[in-house]
Amino acid sequence: MAAVDWVRAQARKESLALLAPGILVLVIAFLFPVGTILITSVLERTEDGAFELTASHFGKFFVDDYYLKVAWRTLRLALVITLATVIFGVPLAYIMRRAHPALRFAILLTVILPLMTSVVIRTFGWLVVLGNGGLLASLVAPFGVTGRSAVLMHTETGIVIAMTQVLLPFMVLTVLGVLQGIGRDLEEAGRTMGAGFWQVLRVVVLPLAVPGIVSGSLIVFALSISSFITPSLVGGVRLPVMAGSIYQSIGGSFDWPFAAAQSTLLLAATLLLIIPYARLARTP
Amino acid sequence: MLNRRHFLRDTALTASALAVPSILRAQDNRLVINSFGGAYEEIHRQLVITPFEEMTGTRVEVVTAYSADTLSQLRAQKEAPQFDVAHFSGGLETTAALEGLLSPIEPSELSNHDQMYEFAVAGISKGVGPTYSTAVIGLLYETNQINPAPTSWNDLLREGIGERVLVTDAASNTYGLLGLLMMNHALGGTMEDLTPGLEFVRKLLDNGAVVVSKSPEIQQNFAQGSAWMAAYAQDYAFTLTKAGLPVKFVQPQEGAAFAPITVNLVANRPNRELALKFIDLSIRAEASAGWAEALRYSPTNRTVTLSGEVAEQVVYGEAAARNLVGFDPVVISDKRAGWNEEWKRLLVQ
Numbered sequence: 001m002a003a004v005d006w007v008r009a010q011a012r013k014e015s016l017a018l019l020a021p022g023i024l025v026l027v028i029a030f031l032f033p034v035g036t037i038l039i040t041s042v043l044e045r046t047e048d049g050a051f052e053l054t055a056s057h058f059g060k061f062f063v064d065d066y067y068l069k070v071a072w073r074t075l076r077l078a079l080v081i082t083l084a085t086v087i088f089g090v091p092l093a094y095i096m097r098r099a100h101p102a103l104r105f106a107i108l109l110t111v112i113l114p115l116m117t118s119v120v121i122r123t124f125g126w127l128v129v130l131g132n133g134g135l136l137a138s139l140v141a142p143f144g145v146t147g148r149s150a151v152l153m154h155t156e157t158g159i160v161i162a163m164t165q166v167l168l169p170f171m172v173l174t175v176l177g178v179l180q181g182i183g184r185d186l187e188e189a190g191r192t193m194g195a196g197f198w199q200v201l202r203v204v205v206l207p208l209a210v211p212g213i214v215s216g217s218l219i220v221f222a223l224s225i226s227s228f229i230t231p232s233l234v235g236g237v238r239l240p241v242m243a244g245s246i247y248q249s250i251g252g253s254f255d256w257p258f259a260a261a262q263s264t265l266l267l268a269a270t271l272l273l274i275i276p277y278a279r280l281a282r283t284p
Numbered sequence: 285m286l287n288r289r290h291f292l293r294d295t296a297l298t299a300s301a302l303a304v305p306s307i308l309r310a311q312d313n314r315l316v317i318n319s320f321g322g323a324y325e326e327i328h329r330q331l332v333i334t335p336f337e338e339m340t341g342t343r344v345e346v347v348t349a350y351s352a353d354t355l356s357q358l359r360a361q362k363e364a365p366q367f368d369v370a371h372f373s374g375g376l377e378t379t380a381a382l383e384g385l386l387s388p389i390e391p392s393e394l395s396n397h398d399q400m401y402e403f404a405v406a407g408i409s410k411g412v413g414p415t416y417s418t419a420v421i422g423l424l425y426e427t428n429q430i431n432p433a434p435t436s437w438n439d440l441l442r443e444g445i446g447e448r449v450l451v452t453d454a455a456s457n458t459y460g461l462l463g464l465l466m467m468n469h470a471l472g473g474t475m476e477d478l479t480p481g482l483e484f485v486r487k488l489l490d491n492g493a494v495v496v497s498k499s500p501e502i503q504q505n506f507a508q509g510s511a512w513m514a515a516y517a518q519d520y521a522f523t524l525t526k527a528g529l530p531v532k533f534v535q536p537q538e539g540a541a542f543a544p545i546t547v548n549l550v551a552n553r554p555n556r557e558l559a560l561k562f563i564d565l566s567i568r569a570e571a572s573a574g575w576a577e578a579l580r581y582s583p584t585n586r587t588v589t590l591s592g593e594v595a596e597q598v599v600y601g602e603a604a605a606r607n608l609v610g611f612d613p614v615v616i617s618d619k620r621a622g623w624n625e626e627w628k629r630l631l632v633q
Binding site for chain 2: 254
């Protein structure tokens, strides 16, 4: 009996030892800063320099249609971008799984390669394509579309296009991982039983791919709701999103408590959407 | 006594100490300064940093940080400052001085003090360091498309150029804010009432003007032919000219705004003597002239002599400086957050 206990205790210690570095990093790089942000968001400096609890920073956000508009734009864009990566990413991942290994490797490389480039550089590429006198503008010029209407810079459509390209690899790789775990025999069985191509996709492949699509969506959504560089470069100052608004509060208005309140709300909104979604992935 | 308040303060201090990269932890034989990166930093090295290192044998650590970032860092490091000398452009030095982040300087501590224009050293006893050069905010225009040249801020409303006017974001860009204040001033507004300026910008936006927030966007727009006129800085017009673009700068008849560029002594640092030497070297005539020659910043040392093209492309001499409009930095720092809110609402689509 005692020996069994000793082994169990030892096993617990070993797991703890393995966990320790990860936990240490999380505490220093995540829990501590997030804690500081949470504290900053509910404190206010009084006349005599002391701090007291307040909800006024959060209040400022909710009484103001400007900030609600920014929040709604951020949420809406994140949802559209997530949907777009599903629409483009899932079929691509499916084709990749079915393809000849050499072709799969080639597609994989094309999907992964952009990840090797900094997001700033990739976004600048989009500025060249979407901007004034850019590739897009010269493509549509022969059809009589000129001037501002031929330019997707400083538009929400532009943000969605650029962000979808930036985030697509996360969706494709996640879904591919799950699809590769589904036996080809299941599809073959479906076909043998008389189901057509689309029916097999709908009844066999898609339901089994749901966990992959869900985790891919979670990653893409979380990355896009907090993204800063691409929306600010492609969208510009007239289409602010939450991350840009937080940055502005820190560096432009020097209102750190309000920036902290906005960050807290962004985090809360992300968790609120992610938790029920993650549950979805667990249902068989 | 350990209570929650102390705990919070100490926690925040530890956080800021952790956040400071080791390069910022200066020793006595090093001087830590900020500069603004790119071509500016290169010229900064040439005119001040390298001569200082050669003169004193001190190594200068340069941290690339714009004014707003520098102020944020000085604030976070208030209990244990990491910079010896801080450079600001566009008014934030006054905010920093008011918060006690900068140290006052006596005129006798700077050998070049008496060569400076009065306005350039007016605040040193209050902690606002000397203005070693100034940027001037007026109108940039595309010389092939805009004819005749603009003479007034109202020329931004000129027929047929609506979509090719650039407005600079006033909430994130100091030159943008000074441009807004200048338009407001030209239209009869005051620092108490920004309505004329904001209404003017609203008209520009209704005409299709594009809002930019960073200077490279201005260059990009002029290069792509999508910008013909913009309210921005004289030095930046020179950057565009050097890049081969047909762009010129004018001081409109209603006046042009000036943005001081200052070199400041950070409070509570052990390197006061060295830092003062650095500041003294920054304001000498040779450096002031160098900024004008290399980047077209206007000199603030009155012994500077410039000639030909350079003299024409900066604000040079006491008479020329009279058309410049300065905006009270104390009022700016006090009102900026409120203005930002109004401005963001004006812009949002």
